[in-house]
Amino acid sequence: MDDAQTAPATAHGTSQQTPKHLVIVGAGFAGLSLAKALKDPNLRITIVDQRNHHLFQPLLYQVATTILPTSDVAWPIRHLFKNRRDVTTLLAQVTGIDTVARRVDLKNAAPLHYDLLALATGARHSYFGHDEWEAAAPGLKSLEDATTIRRRVLSAFEQAELSTDPAERAALLTFVVVGAGPTGVELAGIIAELAQEILPKEFRHIDTHQARVILVEAGPRVLPAFPPDMSDYVQTALTKLGVTVMTGTSVSDVSDQGVAVGTEQIPARTTIWAAGVTASPAAQWLHVPADRAGRVLVNPDLSVPGHPDIYVIGDTASVKQANGQQVPGLAPAAKQQGAFVAKVIKARLDGKTPPPAFLYRHAGNLATVGKRAAVADFGRVKLKGPLAWWLWGIAHIYFLIGTRSRLAVALSWLWSYVTGRNSARLITQRDVYSNKR
Amino acid sequence: MDDAQTAPATAHGTSQQTPKHLVIVGAGFAGLSLAKALKDPNLRITIVDQRNHHLFQPLLYQVATTILPTSDVAWPIRHLFKNRRDVTTLLAQVTGIDTVARRVDLKNAAPLHYDLLALATGARHSYFGHDEWEAAAPGLKSLEDATTIRRRVLSAFEQAELSTDPAERAALLTFVVVGAGPTGVELAGIIAELAQEILPKEFRHIDTHQARVILVEAGPRVLPAFPPDMSDYVQTALTKLGVTVMTGTSVSDVSDQGVAVGTEQIPARTTIWAAGVTASPAAQWLHVPADRAGRVLVNPDLSVPGHPDIYVIGDTASVKQANGQQVPGLAPAAKQQGAFVAKVIKARLDGKTPPPAFLYRHAGNLATVGKRAAVADFGRVKLKGPLAWWLWGIAHIYFLIGTRSRLAVALSWLWSYVTGRNSARLITQRDVYSNKR
Incomplete structure (x- = not known):
């Protein structure tokens, strides 16, 4: 000591x-x-x-949508530096x-x-001055955010199975994602896949095919950082999956009853914030x-x-x-x-002259729509479809930190891909915002 | 519908x-x-x-002690019956x-x-009429219990690293497990292994070797359901790992400051209840x-x-x-x-005569002490040591439900065994007892 x-x-x-x-x-x-x-x-x-862990944020949306368990995308910080005696970690x-x-x-x-x-x-x-929306529309930055969103999405299906009121059921089966950057697109795509492909056989009172996933974007197109033809391609892929894409649409209110866009009120029990x-x-x-x-x-x-x-x-x-x-x-x-x-x-x-200015080298932009579609924009090289999807997967596995996590994520994905089963469908913690120990 | x-x-x-x-x-x-x-x-x-999941309780203590992630020991109930149209699942x-x-x-x-x-x-x-002890000494029955215990154990080491008060540090590095049945023995063994083998290289201000793990048992020996020589063997194995075993000792009070046994007060910030x-x-x-x-x-x-x-x-x-x-x-x-x-x-x-009485066939008792020791009691056949340990592992993998979980748990164990790294060292949820959505 x-x-x-x-x-x-x-x-x-x-x-x-x-x-x-x-x-x-x-x-x-x-x-x-x-x-x-x-x-x-x-x-x-x-x-x-x-927090005690470094988080691989680019895959966090897969934790939120039941593809990956939390331990596949986060590692204890102090463990990463255990052989660096010059580094002290404090939580x-x-x-x-x-x-x-x-x-x-x-x-x-x-x-x-x-x-x-x-x-x-x-x-x-950022809720653009409407911090009161956060309780009803959590964003996705931390592991707790991811498990909160996972719990809300899965609980909505569970409550719909219990409900006998058709309007309540419809609202429970409506999922609104606000913001159509890569995170919003990826979230909407996987929730649609859950409803269309993974959950239908498991429910008896509801037809999960009837779930609505609505992606709301204030700008004129999805994935604004990508070239327009890639936005078109992704929007088509989302639509095929059953996602309702509303571009040029600003959210004017969010509550646990739903989302207001312009004068229209969308009754929805689950809203996810991916806007700012x-x-x-x-x-x-x-x-x-x-x-x-x-x-x-x-x-x-x-x-x-x-x-x-x-x-x-x-x-x-x-x-x-x-x-x-x-x-x-x-x-x-x-x-x-x-x-x-x-x-x-x-x-x-070392008493030398430091480099004077940071120069950013842009590696490219990647985004996926469920297991179907992906886009990769490397400037001169632009890819769509299966090749982009595999490239996306390999790039993300490559940049994961621990050897075991690479293997674990690869296995989780392969399992999910081959069997259609997701490995992380647990509803656990009830509340993550309180400060009791 | x-x-x-x-x-x-x-x-x-x-x-x-x-x-x-x-x-x-x-x-x-x-x-x-x-x-x-x-x-x-x-x-x-x-x-x-x-809850939405079936829980493989015999391995829950490994979730509580950072060996396994939650998704390795639990499965959505409705997923298990997705091909049984005659079965409806309600959360x-x-x-x-x-x-x-x-x-x-x-x-x-x-x-x-x-x-x-x-x-x-x-x-x-059961807290034997002292339900007020539960807040300070959580038990281990649900996934939330397991992540709560994991969070408290890991947070105690983190807070000790931050603390500058020697008495406070000592209390933070004291872990009391109440009850020496298989769960209590397994918890005490793994917490001692964490402190002695897994964490020492990761902290700079504290020496985790100095952590104290105290196993308190009211009865005369650990593992009362096993034969006395097996209890002796396990108590020796625990002692070698650095666990202080206090048999014939009743707990008279539990608070977030520690545990009272008889007239002695043990200052401890982490107490786990495995007694009743x-x-x-x-x-x-x-x-x-x-x-x-x-x-x-x-x-x-x-x-x-x-x-x-x-x-x-x-x-x-x-x-x-x-x-x-x-x-x-x-x-x-x-x-x-x-x-x-x-x-x-x-x-x-079918209008036939049902069998008149349930007859229990006892398969045997198994318990482990960390990665070192295990005991297996099958009546006529009794095993101690490495053979019992492997038998324990194989039996638990065999009884896990999903194919993937068997594979996943086997890989997690193998990884942890070969590399000495644990895969589930995340501190996540802050509170699991509140009822907010």
């Missing part, structure tokens, strides 16, 4: 005896890639996260940052003193300017203006590409930013 | 046109084996359970039974009318006599005295063996009772 945690940091000087202390807040793709890429005898690293919630005292304040724990600080706290759903994200409160902690989505406006080297020892990376940072466009909130972008800051800090520790 | 659910039952007469309606409450081992063994053109079956809570009107009342759903009724509602933990069970409220629903543990006193054919159309099976029934001893609350006993009542009902439907 040591007391390094609470010892005053050596904020000044570069003594070879006392390593500098880098605190990384958030162990998503950005924070994790920074810690993994950075190892120096003159540096000790503390990772602080409010704690950050309550504020004092940039003058160089201190990170934690809830129910002693504060941390830092020499260098990296904020990689990600993003949350907002950055975590890093900008407020630092008292620095943010963009409209709450992201910190950073320097080209991802440091914070006026705070050369603080970096902001991943979905919490607002970074411009050379073409003037925003770096997208994608896993590869977050990883690249983490790796870039690792290089910057390494150069600084 | 049909209205069978609410139609008045044909309580009298044996018309070939209208099948009789058997309602089975509870889809544990007893209820499931009854439904599986019973198929007759003159019978329709409704299974009611307050609902029973609130009472009217034996005169032959009606099962459900919470938030229309009541069910029955011709034949089987109650297989299992057991819950009490039957579900079937006897109260029926207004019939029960034994001290709340189990319904049934006839030799497992029907309820005065209610020839109602059967009580599994942990909810109090059944005497030929030797005068109580049939034990084990999975094989529950399965045998379900299969027996299937024969009785089948004979009644």
Whole structure:
């Protein structure tokens, strides 16, 4: 046991005896890639996260829709660094940052003193000023979100089987997904597959084929980040699966009774929010300017203006590409930013000139519609259909972290594909928002 | 969609046109084996359970101790009967039974009318009149119980890593298991293995080797259902793993600060209850006599005295063996009772003489201590050590329900055994006792 945690940091000087202390807040793709890429005898690293696991968010929608169990897409952070004696992991919630005292304040724990600080706290759903919609329309960012959505979707079918009121049954069998980016498209596609292919033989009082899945998008087409012909292809695939796609349609109200679009009220007991994200409160902690989505406006080297020892990376940072466009909130972008800051800090520790500016290399966009259709856009190369689907699967397995998870996810998918059975159809926890231990 | 659910039952007469309606409450081992063994053109079956899954309880402690993910030990009930058109599954809570009107009342759903009724509602933990201990010392009966215990155990290590108060750290690193039956022994063994072998490399401020696991048993030895030399062997194995075994020791108080045994107060933040069970409220629903543990006193054919159309099976029934001893609350006993009542009902439907009395065949007792030791008692054949351990593993894999789960559990175990990594170390849900949707 040591007391390094609470010892005053050596904020000044570069003594070879006392390593500098880098605190990384958030162990998503950005924070994790920074810690993994950075190892120096003159540096000790503390990772602080409010959860005990790193989450492979691109597959989270498959947990929400019963394809994968939670343990296939998340790993204990401290386990990932068990052989890195220079890395300490703390499960704690950050309550504020004092940039003058160089201190990170934690809830129910002693504060941390830092020499260098990296904020990689990600993003949350944005309800565009209607936070009261969240209770009725959960978004999909955490494992708890995923199991909440899974529980609500499965419970809706169960309650419909029990109900004797036709209107109530219809509302229970109506699923509204708000937002037609990749997550919204993937959620709508799998819920439709559940209703059309997986559940029909299991119910006696309801016909799950009659379930309605409605995908609502304010913009003119689904998958706005893809080329228009790919949007058309995906919209056709969704329609074939029985999904009602409503583009150019804004949601004006959400409650546990349904969703209002314009003057129309859609009675629905299950609504899922996949429409917008907002950055975590890093900008407020630092008292620095943010963009409209709450992201910190950073320097080209991802440091914070006026705070050369603080970096902001991943979905919490607002970074411009050379073409003037925003770096997208994608896993590869977050990883690249983490790796870039690792290089910057390494150069600084070595007394060398750090690389001056982060350059984003766009790898491509991928999206799937159930087991049927997929689109892959790599700029010059664009793919649709089965080849894109397999590519999507291989890419996602490749980027999973642990060897076993790759194998486990591959087996879960193969099983689900060959037998038509899903492996994670459990309704468990009843409530995830309360704060009792 | 049909209205069978609410139609008045044909309580009298044996018309070939209208099948009789058997309602089975509870889809544990007893209820499931009854439904599986019973198929007759003159019978329709409704299974009611307050959860959507059947649970393989003998492996639940491995979910609680991070070895297995939840989806390896539970399966959606309706999925198990998807090819049985005569079986309807309802996710609902029973609130009472009217034996005169032959009606099962459900919470938030229309009541069910029955011709034949089987109650297989299992057991819950018993705190011997101290229900106020439950919040501090959860038992292990449901998936939620297992994830609650997993969360508390893992969170205790996390909080100890954050704590700077030595007394607080010591209390956080003290784990008390109350009751040294197979579940208590297995829980204590795996928590000790976690602390001694799996977690040490992952923490920087605490030495998890210093964690204390205390197994408290009121009786004179661990595993009272086994022969004394096996108890000795298991107690030695536990002690080698670092578990403090306190036999002949009664718990006099439990709180979130610790456990009182006699005049001694053991400061501990994590206590797990594995001491006693009490039957579900079937006897109260029926207004019939029960034994001290709340189990319904049934006839030799497992029907309820005065209610020839109602059967009580599994942990909810109090059944005497030929030797005068109580049939034990084990999975094989529950399965045998379900299969027996299937024969009785089948004979009644066919107008034949049903078998007069249930006869329990004891298959044996098995228990393990981590990955080290195991005992198997088959009466004449008694085994200790590695052979018993492998036998235990094979037996449990064999009795798992789905093909995939057998494979999945075998892979999870093999992985955990070969690599020393556990696959289910996620802290998820925050609270499972509240009733919000």
